[in-house]
Amino acid sequence: MLNFIAKRLLSGVITIWFIATATFFAMHAVPGDPLTQEKAMTPAVRAQLEARYGLDKPLFDQYRLFLGNMLKGDFGISFTQENRRVNDIIREHFPISAILGVAAVLIALVGGITAGSVAAYCRNRWPDRMVMIAVIAAISVPGFVIAGLAQLVIVAMNNAAGKTLLPVAGWGSVSQIWVPALVLGLGTMAYLSRIMRASMLEVLSADFNIAAKAKGVHGWRLFFHHQLRNAVLPVVTELGPTIAAITTGGFVVELIFAIPGLGRYFVQAVQQLDYTVIMGTTVFYGAFLVLVVVLVDISYGLIDPRIRLHRGRS
Amino acid sequence: MAISVFRFAPKTWGDADEVEAVAPLPLPSMASPTVILSALMVLFLLLFVTVGPLLWKQSPSQQWLSQISDGASSAYSVRIVSDNGAWRPSAKNDLPRGLTVHAANTEYVRLHWPKLAGVERYRIYRGDANKPGLGLAMADTGDNYYQDRLQLSREVYRYTIADAETGLLLFAREVRPEPAMSAFEAQLQGLIPLGGNEEWVDIPAHPLGTDALGRDILARLMAGGRTSLFVGVVAPLLYISFGCIFGAIAGLMGGWVDQLAMRFVDFVVALPFLLFMILFRVAFGIGPGENGIMPLIVAMLMLSWPGSARLIRGQVLALRSQPFVEASRIAGVGTSKIILRHMLPNVLPMILVAFSFAIPQAIFTEAFLSFIGMGVSPPTTSWGALCNDGIKTLLSHPRQLLLPALLISMSVLAFNILGDALRDATDRRSGVVRA
Amino acid sequence: MSLLNLESLQVSIGSVQAVRDVSLSLQPGECRALVGESGCGKSVTAMSLLGLMPNAAETAAQHWQFAGRDMAHLTERDWRKLRGNQIAMIFQNPMTALDPTQTIGAQIAEPLRIHKGLSRRDAKKRAIALLERLAIANPAQRAEQYPFEFSGGMLQRAMIAMAVVCEPELLIADEPTTALDVTVQAEVLCLLQEMRESSGTAMLFITHDLGVVAEIADSVSVMYAGQTVESGSLTQVFTTEAHPYTQALKRAVPSLENPRPLEAIAGTPPDLRKPPTGCGFAARCSQRMAVCEQAPPPMSVGDSHIARCWLWHEDHPRRWRDKDGFTNASVIGRSRR
Numbered sequence A: 001m002l003n004f005i006a007k008r009l010l011s012g013v014i015t016i017w018f019i020a021t022a023t024f025f026a027m028h029a030v031p032g033d034p035l036t037q038e039k040a041m042t043p044a045v046r047a048q049l050e051a052r053y054g055l056d057k058p059l060f061d062q063y064r065l066f067l068g069n070m071l072k073g074d075f076g077i078s079f080t081q082e083n084r085r086v087n088d089i090i091r092e093h094f095p096i097s098a099i100l101g102v103a104a105v106l107i108a109l110v111g112g113i114t115a116g117s118v119a120a121y122c123r124n125r126w127p128d129r130m131v132m133i134a135v136i137a138a139i140s141v142p143g144f145v146i147a148g149l150a151q152l153v154i155v156a157m158n159n160a161a162g163k164t165l166l167p168v169a170g171w172g173s174v175s176q177i178w179v180p181a182l183v184l185g186l187g188t189m190a191y192l193s194r195i196m197r198a199s200m201l202e203v204l205s206a207d208f209n210i211a212a213k214a215k216g217v218h219g220w221r222l223f224f225h226h227q228l229r230n231a232v233l234p235v236v237t238e239l240g241p242t243i244a245a246i247t248t249g250g251f252v253v254e255l256i257f258a259i260p261g262l263g264r265y266f267v268q269a270v271q272q273l274d275y276t277v278i279m280g281t282t283v284f285y286g287a288f289l290v291l292v293v294v295l296v297d298i299s300y301g302l303i304d305p306r307i308r309l310h311r312g313r314s
Numbered sequence B: 001m002a003i004s005v006f007r008f009a010p011k012t013w014g015d016a017d018e019v020e021a022v023a024p025l026p027l028p029s030m031a032s033p034t035v036i037l038s039a040l041m042v043l044f045l046l047l048f049v050t051v052g053p054l055l056w057k058q059s060p061s062q063q064w065l066s067q068i069s070d071g072a073s074s075a076y077s078v079r080i081v082s083d084n085g086a087w088r089p090s091a092k093n094d095l096p097r098g099l100t101v102h103a104a105n106t107e108y109v110r111l112h113w114p115k116l117a118g119v120e121r122y123r124i125y126r127g128d129a130n131k132p133g134l135g136l137a138m139a140d141t142g143d144n145y146y147q148d149r150l151q152l153s154r155e156v157y158r159y160t161i162a163d164a165e166t167g168l169l170l171f172a173r174e175v176r177p178e179p180a181m182s183a184f185e186a187q188l189q190g191l192i193p194l195g196g197n198e199e200w201v202d203i204p205a206h207p208l209g210t211d212a213l214g215r216d217i218l219a220r221l222m223a224g225g226r227t228s229l230f231v232g233v234v235a236p237l238l239y240i241s242f243g244c245i246f247g248a249i250a251g252l253m254g255g256w257v258d259q260l261a262m263r264f265v266d267f268v269v270a271l272p273f274l275l276f277m278i279l280f281r282v283a284f285g286i287g288p289g290e291n292g293i294m295p296l297i298v299a300m301l302m303l304s305w306p307g308s309a310r311l312i313r314g315q316v317l318a319l320r321s322q323p324f325v326e327a328s329r330i331a332g333v334g335t336s337k338i339i340l341r342h343m344l345p346n347v348l349p350m351i352l353v354a355f356s357f358a359i360p361q362a363i364f365t366e367a368f369l370s371f372i373g374m375g376v377s378p379p380t381t382s383w384g385a386l387c388n389d390g391i392k393t394l395l396s397h398p399r400q401l402l403l404p405a406l407l408i409s410m411s412v413l414a415f416n417i418l419g420d421a422l423r424d425a426t427d428r429r430s431g432v433v434r435a
Numbered sequence C: 001m002s003l004l005n006l007e008s009l010q011v012s013i014g015s016v017q018a019v020r021d022v023s024l025s026l027q028p029g030e031c032r033a034l035v036g037e038s039g040c041g042k043s044v045t046a047m048s049l050l051g052l053m054p055n056a057a058e059t060a061a062q063h064w065q066f067a068g069r070d071m072a073h074l075t076e077r078d079w080r081k082l083r084g085n086q087i088a089m090i091f092q093n094p095m096t097a098l099d100p101t102q103t104i105g106a107q108i109a110e111p112l113r114i115h116k117g118l119s120r121r122d123a124k125k126r127a128i129a130l131l132e133r134l135a136i137a138n139p140a141q142r143a144e145q146y147p148f149e150f151s152g153g154m155l156q157r158a159m160i161a162m163a164v165v166c167e168p169e170l171l172i173a174d175e176p177t178t179a180l181d182v183t184v185q186a187e188v189l190c191l192l193q194e195m196r197e198s199s200g201t202a203m204l205f206i207t208h209d210l211g212v213v214a215e216i217a218d219s220v221s222v223m224y225a226g227q228t229v230e231s232g233s234l235t236q237v238f239t240t241e242a243h244p245y246t247q248a249l250k251r252a253v254p255s256l257e258n259p260r261p262l263e264a265i266a267g268t269p270p271d272l273r274k275p276p277t278g279c280g281f282a283a284r285c286s287q288r289m290a291v292c293e294q295a296p297p298p299m300s301v302g303d304s305h306i307a308r309c310w311l312w313h314e315d316h317p318r319r320w321r322d323k324d325g326f327t328n329a330s331v332i333g334r335s336r337r
């Protein structure tokens, strides 16, 4: 098992290096030098930047400098907000995105597993139909539209009630977390419930399920010990892509709900061509997602004994 | 129970298999109502963006400044009025008998009433004719005329003249201003040539209303759809083709080439997709006058090809070890012929399925990027960019977000259903599409 | 008093009449083999005996008694207490019938925890002891392993352990050796026989392998197209087979003592979505008669030997001799050869 974890971590580190390299060269492919563009920038900042990034040096030296700084965990200073370091921006805004993301993942997981199980149990009856229609709707509507619709609904509700039942946007209170989190998790929830339904249907007709019933196992014990544990495996494998989807989906949800998370900051940086922030945030997000995938892989091994033991030994 | 003996006589019923044949279970077919509906939906969308602009000839970038964020409206004519500032009635019609309207259009309403003895100052009210009450107090004046130029629209107003001191109501009249536009504005919008002196100009209908800049939403939906569907179809076409070639080469070459190629694929797969879409999109930049579609497609091409490369490579490897391919090889059939004869028919259905699932994915990606302003650049538009425009006026005019969103959802849904049906119809083992 | 008495069981799943008329009886400690081609409804019969048919299935029986209880009106609650406790089942494919995410030990201990209310530790101990009795080396260590770490034969032994751990009165084994290597088959059969004899459990042994039947069964029921077509003691059914289907079945099995050309049974079983109105075997029967257009009721061949075939009707010319004092079923059976 340790061997397996070490292997996955190593490949994760290599992937992060690849992401950093791809980011570096992508940013250097920007037409013209990012520093010579007609951005309002004080000469002091420019000098500082040139020194930091060694823009006068050959490309390879710049690359080494970039990697070195990155290893030290230093992503430089923002182009547009001269006195802010990218590290500080990440440190300040990422926790907000993380809270929102974790809430969304939890909602998506719990909702998706529940809805998928219910649909499978009631196959071809009305709860199944309703879940599947909701799933199709949620999958074919873009996240930003769901966010917009949610705001419309909240406004309509508030108007009808004549007072503020739920805040339309902003950050701080609990309802300002769970509403955007629900919106953010909705598409993923739909996707997961589809997977869960299929795998639960498979489990329900599997021999071991019938064998367990033949032993007299029933009710919640049957559900948790035998059905859920097997049916949830495909959902766990989807957790990596799920978190990636929720992270990037967070960009627009944070934008629309005016949540001061890193995602919104990233989108603003992109729109303002704030190269250092783009670079730093991309590498940070990339590393984060790779780490998530590695962790999911490892946790999958913990749940599925076949993988845990096989990979561990090999 | 006694049975007569002859009933026990041996009996032959002809063939032993004379049992009634039972109809075989129906194969899943592609012609289910949902599939037909989605095919029609796709057809409708394609016609909407191709034939649509031919029938609906409005320019998607024409701004109707008089109709900003309007609802649905039908066509009407507008009087061009000269914009000559202050007005006073000419001397000869100095004595109207009651409250007289000299002109009533959406640029100005000119009122004239007789002077009454004992009233020094008049107060003019304007209200909605359908509502009780005087409405807004427009002005206090010592004159017996008034020109109203305050944000007039084409509804029925009721003007009331009252004594400013006593509040005594003197005259009242309902007025419906006719549509009008100042010559200056008309020239600004290019409706009349500079220095032209047309009296009337036709304003076309806006069946779906106008957006926050007064542009016709229907025309914009058509123009935007063209971009969205173009990206949605062309980008997958390109990256799947590239992926197929890459995967086929890797699979056919085998050995270290294959190993190296697949390591590379692993790394590209590990790149977070949307993040790098944004990054590449920034890196490619958009020069002046470019519409940003090419960078989008190239970025998608660079990031999306590994899926089909893996698929094809796996298939090629699986097929290479199949006895019939070995047999053809031993029989001296050339590689290209083997590919054409055996591999293509086997992998083509899979590619088709992958393609039909890639289209909604690409449409989504384009919408996402355009929504955060990293997609196409104005004046070119797309459904995602329209959503971006629409979200700004969401709370006051939700239509501007919902209409493009509806089209995105429709196309994604339709292509997904078609992909599902295609996948179900494709027999994985034989690689045959059942119609 | 018999342990199980089932008369005229009928099960239809949707449009499929999977079981049309099955009668079975079992004495305590008896081992009855249920033989038939695949698809004839053996597994459906077994699942019905456990009350485990899907909701879409409709089950009916004229008479259905188990251990003195009327089973036709059992509530789901009563069924649960029965399953794994008084009636247990061994499944055909141990590779898929064990939960891949639970340890073998936990799965064997589960019935004890549910039915006997044993603590986790005690149940585990009993499970390990049972594994040891089933000749599994290192049982304590093995109990902590997962199904994928076991070989097929060992899995089937675990499956047997799971079934017998509560010492049920009736053990249903649905083709327990079909999925196993031939070398392991005999071993598993032996163990099964041993477990059964030591605890005095009655067994319904489902198989399509006549060779296995001879080894293990006391009595035999033959099924064809959802019906029991013949039943009797092992010797009755094997030496004086009465139904043309049983005869054909025997001719299709190689025999060492009596080498002869094998004969496959021509034709295919009827489609159970539209079962024939007359005798189910008529389409393939070489002794078919005019009367076979009507469904034959079960008819007595001899002492507790029953066949569902018009040949054994008391009005059939060949039975006339019986009435005159000839009691010789085998004469008729043999006369056809």
Ligand SMILES: Nc1ncnc2c1ncn2[C@@H]1O[C@H](COP(=O)(O)OP(=O)(O)O)[C@@H](O)[C@H]1O
Binding pocket: C013, C014, C016, C017, C018, C036, C037, C038, C039, C040, C041, C042, C043, C044, C045, C054, C272
């Ligand atoms: N869950 C089910 N749904 C529909 N038909 C079924 C189901 N289970 C079994 N059948 C049908 O019932 C018949 C008997 O099946 P089964 O009892 O499994 O045969 P076997 O004797 O090989 O065990 C078959 O024709 C099969 O198609």
Ligand code: SF4
Binding pocket: C243, C244, C245, C279, C280, C281, C282, C283, C285, C286, C287, C288, C289, C292, C296, C308, C309, C310, C311
């Ligand atoms: S009833 Fe008739 S058809 Fe059926 S098995 Fe007997 S002889 Fe053959």
Ligand SMILES: [Mg+2]
Binding pocket: C039, C042, C043, C174
């Ligand atoms: Mg069976």
